[in-house]
Amino acid sequence: MINWLKEIxxxxxxxxxxxGLLEDYERLAEKKKCITKQITELSRTSRYEQDVKLLRSVPGxxxxxxxxFLTELENMNRFKTFDQLCSFIGFVPSTKSSGEKESVGEITSRAQVILRPLLIEASWIAVQKDPALACRYAELCHKGLMPNKAIIRxxxxxxxxxxxxLKNKELYKLEVV
Known part of the structure; x- marks a missing residue:
């Protein structure tokens, strides 16, 4: 494709x-290749190797x-509860309160800017590979939830x-529907 563009x-x-645009593309592609190589090397270190293997067993x-996840979270044990982890990632609803009135809205705009989008992207892949998640996604959509809101769930x-x-050091097992 690049060669074709160069010959037009x-x-x-x-x-x-x-x-100029093709030079930028080629420079960025080379940089991406270099960074991916560095990430691969880091993942093979004793600190990350086992956890990477565990996480890669999860669909998506x-x-x-x-x-x-491993570099941003550092240690899963620092979150005592799942709610604390959700709060860190940004999967908690926004709330508005005034006097005696309180309303709960969409998920908060305050989020972990790297992990939340990655987790949402991984979820789109996971619903294609995990029958239980696919079933739950279809169920949510069938109930009238918009696809983008269903994927957040x-x-x-x-x-x-x-x-x-990560907490139990067990490989992920696909659920049977």
């Missing part, structure tokens, strides 16, 4: 613009997401499973 017959100004969790379930795997 264009005016001088368009050619200069496209060449690959090397990059596993390492992001799935992400919270996935987070609970990630916590279980």
């Amino acid at each position: 017959d264009l005016s001088l100004s368009l050619r200069l613009t496209l060449n 969790i690959g090397l990059v997401i596993a390492m992001a 799935i992400a919270k379930k996935l987070l609970r499973r990630i916590r279980f795997v």
Whole structure:
């Protein structure tokens, strides 16, 4: 594809613009390759190797997401409860209160900016690979929940499973529906 773009017959100004963009793309692709290699090397160290193996057994969790979780969380045991972990990630509802009135809204905008989006992306993959999560997702959508809101609920379930795997040092087992 890149070679095809390099060979397109264009005016001088368009050619200069496209060449600049292609150079940027190639530089970023090389940087991504280098960073992925560094992440892979780090994942093979004694500190991360076992936990990476455990996390990669969870549907939707690959090397990059596993390492992001392990490096951002540092230690799962620092969260005494699942609710504390949810609060850290940003899976708690926002609340508004005034006097005696209190309302609960969407999930809070305050979130862990790296892990929450990664967990949501992993959830989209997990609903394709895990029959129990797929069933729950379909059930939520059938009840009228919009897909983007349903996947947030799935992400919270996935987070609970990630916590279980790391705390109990057990590989993830797909649930039977």
